[in-house]
Amino acid sequence: MKTYETTLTNDLTSSILSRLQTANTAFTQRYPGDSPARQPIQTVYGGAQMFKSDTAQKLGASALATMAEYAPNFVEFAQCLRFKGAEILPTESSAIEALATTVQASPHAARTENEAAWLAHTVYSRVMEKLRREAVEDFRIDFEDGYGNRPDAEEDHHAEFTALEVAKGMKEGTLPPFIGIRIKTFSEELKARSIRTLDIFVTTLVGATNSILPPNFVVTLPKVIAPEQVTALVEIFKILETKLSLPSGSLKLEIMVETPQSIFDPQGRTALPAFVAAAEGRCTGAHFGVYDYTASCNITASYQSLTHPACDFARSVMKVALAGTGVWISDGATNIMPVGQHKASADKPLTQEQHRENHEAVHRAWRLNFEHVNHTLMNAYYQGWDLHPAQFPIRYAAVYLFYLSEFKGAALRLKTFMGKAAQATLLGDVFDDAATGQGLLNFFLRGVNCGAITEQEALETGLTIEE
Numbered sequence: 001m002k003t004y005e006t007t008l009t010n011d012l013t014s015s016i017l018s019r020l021q022t023a024n025t026a027f028t029q030r031y032p033g034d035s036p037a038r039q040p041i042q043t044v045y046g047g048a049q050m051f052k053s054d055t056a057q058k059l060g061a062s063a064l065a066t067m068a069e070y071a072p073n074f075v076e077f078a079q080c081l082r083f084k085g086a087e088i089l090p091t092e093s094s095a096i097e098a099l100a101t102t103v104q105a106s107p108h109a110a111r112t113e114n115e116a117a118w119l120a121h122t123v124y125s126r127v128m129e130k131l132r133r134e135a136v137e138d139f140r141i142d143f144e145d146g147y148g149n150r151p152d153a154e155e156d157h158h159a160e161f162t163a164l165e166v167a168k169g170m171k172e173g174t175l176p177p178f179i180g181i182r183i184k185t186f187s188e189e190l191k192a193r194s195i196r197t198l199d200i201f202v203t204t205l206v207g208a209t210n211s212i213l214p215p216n217f218v219v220t221l222p223k224v225i226a227p228e229q230v231t232a233l234v235e236i237f238k239i240l241e242t243k244l245s246l247p248s249g250s251l252k253l254e255i256m257v258e259t260p261q262s263i264f265d266p267q268g269r270t271a272l273p274a275f276v277a278a279a280e281g282r283c284t285g286a287h288f289g290v291y292d293y294t295a296s297c298n299i300t301a302s303y304q305s306l307t308h309p310a311c312d313f314a315r316s317v318m319k320v321a322l323a324g325t326g327v328w329i330s331d332g333a334t335n336i337m338p339v340g341q342h343k344a345s346a347d348k349p350l351t352q353e354q355h356r357e358n359h360e361a362v363h364r365a366w367r368l369n370f371e372h373v374n375h376t377l378m379n380a381y382y383q384g385w386d387l388h389p390a391q392f393p394i395r396y397a398a399v400y401l402f403y404l405s406e407f408k409g410a411a412l413r414l415k416t417f418m419g420k421a422a423q424a425t426l427l428g429d430v431f432d433d434a435a436t437g438q439g440l441l442n443f444f445l446r447g448v449n450c451g452a453i454t455e456q457e458a459l460e461t462g463l464t465i466e467e
Contacts, residue, residue, distance in 0.1 A: 031324035034442065038449045039328050040137035040178045042395050043287070044386050047146040048158045048181070053169035056176045060135025062389035066338070067128065070362045071393070074100065074124035078116075080363045081370045081397060083123070084405075085116025111408075119404060127396045130451050135392055137450075138178035138383075141166075143197050144185070144222050152193070159197045163204035170214055180218035180254075186229040195236060202251070206244045213250060218284055222256040223292065230255065230278035237282065252282050254328075258289035259296045263317050272321040283327055286318060287385070290332030306332055306372045315379050331376040333385035338365035338394070366394050373398035382446055396451075403452035406443070414440040415462040 046055065071077035075096050078086035090096055103110040103121040110118040141162050143155065150158075162181070169175040181201055184194035198219065206213070221233055230253070237251040255275050257263065265271040276283050290311055294304040305311070311332075318329055340358025344350045350358070373395050376384050386395055417437045444461060447453035455465050 032326050033324055035326045035328070036445075038177075039383055039446070041383050041399050041446075041450045042136070042386055042392070043138040043140055043178075043330060043383065044136050045140045045142050045146055045182065045333075048141050048143050048162050049147060051141045051162045051165060053165045053172060054174050056136040056139060057174060059389040059392070060131055063131050063135050063392040064128075066362070066390040067131070067393055070338075070359060070366075071124075074121045077124050077127075077393075077397070078120035080366055081394070082367070083116070083120050083401065086120055089117060089120060119401070122404060123397055123400045126400050126451060127393050130396050131392060134176070134451075135389070136176040138216075139176050139180075140220055141179075141181040143194075144182050146182075152196075155193065155197055156200055159200035160204045163201045164208055166205055166214060167208035170209060170212070175214055178216040178218070179214050180216075180220060182220035182222060182256075185223040186221065186232060187223070191232075198236065199240070202240050203244060206246060211245050213246070218252045218254050220254050220256060220287070222289070223258045223262075224255045224275055225259055225261040227274040227278040230275050230283070234278065234280050234282060249282065252284050253279060254285035254287060255279075255283060256287045256289050257314065257318060258292035260293075263314055270317060270321045272318060273325075276322070276325055276327055285328040285330055285383075286322060287330040288315060288318060288332050288381075291335060304335075306334060307375050312379070315381065319380065328383060329381055330383035330385070331379075331381040333387045334365075334369045334372045334391065335387070336365050336368055337388045338362045338369065338390040339388070362390070365390075369394040370398050374402070377402050399450055400452040403443070403447040403450075407447070407453060407457070410440055410443050411460045414444065415460070418462055 044059065052058075067077075071080060073093075073096050075086070075089045075091060078089065079091075090099060099114075099117055100121055103114075103118055107118060107122070110121075143159070147155075147158075166175065166179065181198070183198050184190040186194060219233070219237075221229065224230060233253055237253070238248075240246065241248055241251060255262075257272070262271055262275075265274065272286065275286075288311070290306050291304050293314060294308055294310060295301075297310050299308060299310060315329075315331065322329055338361075340361055342350055342354040342358055369391055373384060377398065382399075384395065386392055414437065417440065441463075444453060444458050444463075448455060448458050448465075458465065
């Protein structure tokens with residue numbers, strides 16, 4: 001081997017290398033990368049006064065009933081949401097049934113020969129299966145906006161009652177895979193009430209379960225405006241863990257970004273890194289509160305929307321501030337509910353005109369919800385809120401369409417990339433480097449986790465599920 005002359009000797013560079021090591025180690029600790037764990041694509045918020053151990057099942061049944069009423073087949077659903085090519089699909093019942101039979105008999109052929117029908121049928125089928133199997137992925141028992149301010153005795157009762165219902169759901173296997181509670185803000189007026197509710201809930205829950213928490217249990221802290229509020233919650237967690245014999249670090253939190261002060265601190269710095277640091281590794285997510293945030297920005301009610309430019313700015317700051325930290329980000333909700341304005345009764349059924357008006361109202365709200373979820377996905381927010389069971393089908397439809405529409409191209413790109421031993425590749429006019437390859441891999445991981453892509457389909461990438 002040839003010997004090269006150098007100027008920089010070890011004694012000259014050792015201190016430089018040591019400082020780089022310190023900086024690199026600190027960076028890695030602060031930015032460990034995206035969590036490989038499953039992230040829910042949906043969080044449902046519901047008032048604590050209404051929560052029961054079987055709430056998730058009841059919400060799923062309600063979502064299925066809405067589909068039966070307002071989208072009884074895949075063509076009507078696709079045309080309502082204006083899937084690409086849906087306008088040319090048949091609308092006569094017998095023709096729809098025949099087309100469904102054809103797609104079911106040979107889905108691979110249908111994907112090539114009639115992509116619009118395959119996409120509409122596949123999305124609809126997987127949405128319906130999801131609603132039957134796991135309509136609610138994540139539920140937050142809400143003691144804040146969805147609950148309001150009540151007498152202390154009443155909130156004490158509901159804190160205890162909901163904890164016992166969660167314990168019952170754990171025993172009966174009726175809880176969603178992710179669950180938690182949203183306590184009140186740590187404002188000066190509500191901090192004591194918030195802490196008391198958390199104490200009663202956790203103490204009652206672990207007392208009923210022999211100190212076992214539900215999988216993926218989290219406490220949501222709303223309207224965070226200072227790192228000291230997060231620090232206070234962590235200190236309370238530590239006391240509860242010690243007193244209740246819970247493993248250290250088992251209580252996790254997520255923060256809500258609902259004010260401009262959650263975006264920038266008084267010195268003009270991005271506030272979120274300090275919030276996450278104050279959580280001492282316990283922060284799993286940051287949720288954007290659309291309507292509190294827009295109200296805080298003095299945006300009038302008629303213009304408060306998930307797609308408002310002020311929200312896009314806040315989402316972008318959140319995205320940049322939390323990139324690589326392993327903290328999940330979640331978007332807010334659509335506040336227009338897909339419900340009919342006319343209600344039938346035993347002695348007064350709906351007229352044909354009232355049925356039509358209900359359909360128009362629900363379909364109009366569905367399209368708005370669909371637009372909002374697509375906007376969320378475009379901004380790389382893969383989780384969002386639902387407030388009503390009639391919204392569930394739309395979130396799953398939008399997410400499933402997102403993955404299935406991009407599936408073929410993404411699978412080919414990932415397969416080509418991996419086939420060249422993770423070297424930069426050029427497929428057509430698209431250049432893929434290592435970072436893009438990781439993005440493609442994340443695409444399939446998320447798609448499989450949420451049910452949009454089957455494990456069998458994921459094998460088309462050339463990778464095994466384990467890989």
